[in-house]
Amino acid sequence: MAASHPDTAAATASTAAPAAATLVTNIASLVTNDPSLGDGSPLGLIRDAAVVIDGDHVAWIGEASKAPATDNRVDAAGRAGIPGFVDSHSHLVFAGDRTAEFAARMSGRPYAAGGIRTTVAATRAAGDAELSANVARYLAEALRQGTTTQETKSGYGLTVADEARALRIAGEHTDEVTYLGAHIVPPEFADRPEAYVELVTGAMLDACAPHARWIDVFCEQGAFDGDQARAILTAGRARGLHPRIHANQLGHGPGVQLAVEVDAASADHCTHLTDADVDALAQSRTVATLLPGAEFSTRATWPDARRLLDAGATVALSTDCNPGSSFTSSMPFCIALAVRDMGMTPDEAVRAATAGGAAALRRTDVGVLTVGARADLALLDAPSHVHLAYRPGVPLVDAVWRRGVRVV
Numbered sequence: 581m582a583a584s585h586p587d588t589a590a591a592t593a594s595t596a597a598p599a600a601a602t603l604v605t606n607i608a609s610l611v612t613n614d615p616s617l618g619d620g621s622p623l624g625l626i627r628d629a630a631v632v633i634d635g636d637h638v639a640w641i642g643e644a645s646k647a648p649a650t651d652n653r654v655d656a657a658g659r660a661g662i663p664g665f666v667d668s669h670s671h672l673v674f675a676g677d678r679t680a681e682f683a684a685r686m687s688g689r690p691y692a693a694g695g696i697r698t699t700v701a702a703t704r705a706a707g708d709a710e711l712s713a714n715v716a717r718y719l720a721e722a723l724r725q726g727t728t729t730q731e732t733k734s735g736y737g738l739t740v741a742d743e744a745r746a747l748r749i750a751g752e753h754t755d756e757v758t759y760l761g762a763h764i765v766p767p768e769f770a771d772r773p774e775a776y777v778e779l780v781t782g783a784m785l786d787a788c789a790p791h792a793r794w795i796d797v798f799c800e801q802g803a804f805d806g807d808q809a810r811a812i813l814t815a816g817r818a819r820g821l822h823p824r825i826h827a828n829q830l831g832h833g834p835g836v837q838l839a840v841e842v843d844a845a846s847a848d849h850c851t852h853l854t855d856a857d858v859d860a861l862a863q864s865r866t867v868a869t870l871l872p873g874a875e876f877s878t879r880a881t882w883p884d885a886r887r888l889l890d891a892g893a894t895v896a897l898s899t900d901c902n903p904g905s906s907f908t909s910s911m912p913f914c915i916a917l918a919v920r921d922m923g924m925t926p927d928e929a930v931r932a933a934t935a936g937g938a939a940a941l942r943r944t945d946v947g948v949l950t951v952g953a954r955a956d957l958a959l960l961d962a963p964s965h966v967h968l969a970y971r972p973g974v975p976l977v978d979a980v981w982r983r984g985v986r987v988v
Contacts, residue, residue: 602652604981605630605644608963610661612641613935613948623927623965629661633955636983641949659978660964662930664728664956665911666937666947668756669848669869671902672715672732673746676702678904685878696736696764699903703736708749715753718901722909724988726977728956729937729946731898733796735760740784747791756941758794759821761785762804762812777808781815794845795821799835806834813842822942828852829874840864846896846940849874851883861893867940869896870932872917873906885932886923896936897929916972926966955984 610629612618618626630647632640640648676699703711719730732754734746743761750757761780769776785795795816799809803826813823823842827835829849836857839847847861848869861868870883888895897914900906908914915929924932938947945954960967961978968976980988 600652601632601634601639601650602654602984603630603632603647603650604654604656604661604957604959605647606658607631607644607656607661607959608658609965610641610949611663611930611934611965612950613663613931614950617641617950621927622931631661631949631955631957633957633981633984636955636985638949638951638953638955641951656959658963659959660962660967661949662726662958662960662965663934663947663949663953664958664980664982665722665726665933666729666896666935666941666943667722667727667898667901667909667911668731668846668867668896668937668940669871669898669900670718670730670732670909671735671760671900672718672730673711673734673750674699674703674736674903675706675710675714676903678907681904682877682907695904697767699736700738700764700766703746704739704742708745711746712749712752715749718909719753722899722901722911723980723982724977725910725912725975726958726980727909727911728958728980728982729756729941729943730754731756731758731794731941733758733760733763734788734792735763735796737761738763738766740779740787743784744787744791747788751791755793757792758796758824759785759788759792759816760796760798761788762797762809764798764803773808777804777811780812785815785819789816789819789821792821794824796824796826798826799838800826800830800833802830806838809835809838810842813838813844817842824848824940828857830880836860839866845942848898848900849883850888851875851881853884853887858887858891858893861888862891865894867894867896867936869898869936869940870918870922871898871900871906872914872922873908874900875921876917877906877908882921884923885918885928889924889928894936894939895924895928895932896940897932898937898940912968912976913972915968919969920972926969929969930965955981957981958988
């Protein structure tokens, strides 16, 4: 391990700190995700570290022995620190329950109750207050587990009014909102899929674009093919929405290549990849977002993270929190799965769940702990970030700051 930079503190900020700032000190090991800091690794790990939080941003970071004086001081008592998790893929605006579907799948029994369509029916029938309360509940659940930035999508309304409503509600809770009118073709358009694509790229897009930052499409056999997905993403981009895509989850398909073609911020799932797909991702800035909760909950093939990382692709981890195929809001759980079953090292998994998720959202202010970054910090009841994979299922997140405010 490389020695700590001798002038880490001097390099990151002046030795003065605003009096009202908060010093979090006595951090056993701090993941910064800045290779210029600490041990020089991709995690930029600083031992015996401290962070100064001023307002909503990081004002100073370095070795605790060099920390400036502040009026407020928090003793981390030898806990590890990491950036808040960045969950770049979730489906939180929904109503209803699919417990029976999960139980049947885990029991090896056939189940034909409708899948996504079941959630669509329940979501359409729910009131605004119920949907908003559900989003708030799952965001709070994620926050307690260290997630400080959360993307979420529409996709369970599939009418103009219901998709716009979902995005409006999502926007009341998070800045990272994605229009997913192209989740599936709803039953009323089952015999007219092209008419539904026209709706998604026309009146529905008109109603939804003001409420979203991103546009997504489920590019998969049984959902939308490559040509339909290209038309949808192109229309969204023309309205100022940036593309992302559900790609290559259930089998080989055009999704990853299309993602690179349209400069999508991320291609999500990436389970079934050809060598050409891996090379395309490695040569682009499109992030391969892996969602191990989905494979866990469906007993499907695990994505090969090792193959992507060795090729030089940027990898993110996310929960895919949704009521059907990945009903978890726990990024630590996904880290443990990625290390156990997807070929990632503990360091790679933690970086993918923080800086990788930020890259999948084209963000530079989150997923890192550097001067000027948003003050999103989680302390673990453990001496090292490695414990996130080493002690799976244990609630290790002890304290969380989001935008400089201690929220857990």
